[in-house]
Amino acid sequence: MVLAHKMALASSMVTADAIEATEFPELSEKYRVSGVPHTVINQGAGNMIGAAPEEMLVEEIKRTLNQK
Amino acid sequence: MGNFLDDNITKQIKEVFSNLENQVEILVFTSKNDCEFCDDTTELLKEVCELSPKLKYQGVDIDSEGSLVKQYHISRTPAIAVLGQVDGKMTDFGIRFSGIPAGHEFSALIHSIVSVSRQDAGISQETQAYLDSLKSPIHLEIFTTPT
Numbered sequence: 271m272v273l274a275h276k277m278a279l280a281s282s283m284v285t286a287d288a289i290e291a292t293e294f295p296e297l298s299e300k301y302r303v304s305g306v307p308h309t310v311i312n313q314g315a316g317n318m319i320g321a322a323p324e325e326m327l328v329e330e331i332k333r334t335l336n337q338k
Numbered sequence: 339m340g341n342f343l344d345d346n347i348t349k350q351i352k353e354v355f356s357n358l359e360n361q362v363e364i365l366v367f368t369s370k371n372d373c374e375f376c377d378d379t380t381e382l383l384k385e386v387c388e389l390s391p392k393l394k395y396q397g398v399d400i401d402s403e404g405s406l407v408k409q410y411h412i413s414r415t416p417a418i419a420v421l422g423q424v425d426g427k428m429t430d431f432g433i434r435f436s437g438i439p440a441g442h443e444f445s446a447l448i449h450s451i452v453s454v455s456r457q458d459a460g461i462s463q464e465t466q467a468y469l470d471s472l473k474s475p476i477h478l479e480i481f482t483t484p485t
Contacts (some may be wrong), residue, residue, distance in 0.1 A: 310479040
C-alpha cells in the first residue's frame with residue numbers, strides 16, 4: 271500500500287490519489303514529474319521526490335503547511 | 339477465469355483476500371469519450387471484485403452521473419475510489435487511483451483493499467498523532483509508472 275494512501279485511511283483530513291504518470295502527461299508536465307515516485311502535496315505547494323520513509327513525508331507536509 | 343488475471347495471480351490474490359474483514363466498495367469511474375484505458379480498467383476491477391464476496395464493484399459513467407463525479411471529486415478517467423466500512427457505514431477515505439492500476443500500482447491497489455477492509459493503516463503512532471492534529475486538508479498526488 272502506498273504511504274499516502276495509508277495516511278488517507280488514517281485521517282479524514284488527508285486524501286491521496288495514485289496517478290499513472292504516463293497516462294496523464296499534461297498533469298505530469300504541470301508538476302514537472304521526471305522521476306517516480308513523485309509525491310505532490312496540495313497542488314504543488316510541496317514535493318517529495320523518490321520513495322520517502324514515513325517521517326520524511328510527514329516533515330515535508332509540515333513544511334508545506336508552515337509556508338502559508 | 340477472466341482475461342487479465344491468470345490462475346497463478348488469482349490464487350495469490352485470493353490468499354491475500356483471505357485477510358479481508360469488512361465489506362469494501364470499489365467505484366470505477368469511466369467515460370466513453372477519449373479514454374484509452376477505461377474498458378481495461380473496468381474489466382480488471384470486475385475480475386478482482388469477483389475474487390471475494392466482501393468486495394462490491396460499482397461502475398460509474400462520468401458523462402451521465404454528474405452528482406457522483408462531484409461527490410467523489412473525479413476529474414479524470416479511469417479513476418478508482420476504494421471505500422470501506424466505519425461503524426457499519428460505507429465511508430470514503432479519499433483513496434483514489436488514476437489510470438489503469440498495472441504493475442506496482444496493481445499490487446498497491448490489492449493491499450489498499452485489504453487495509454481498508456481491516457481499518458489498518460499501518461502507520462506509526464507519531465504519524466497518527468500528527469495526522470490527528472491536522473487542521474487543514476492535505477491532498478497528496480503520487481505519480482507512478484507501471485514498471
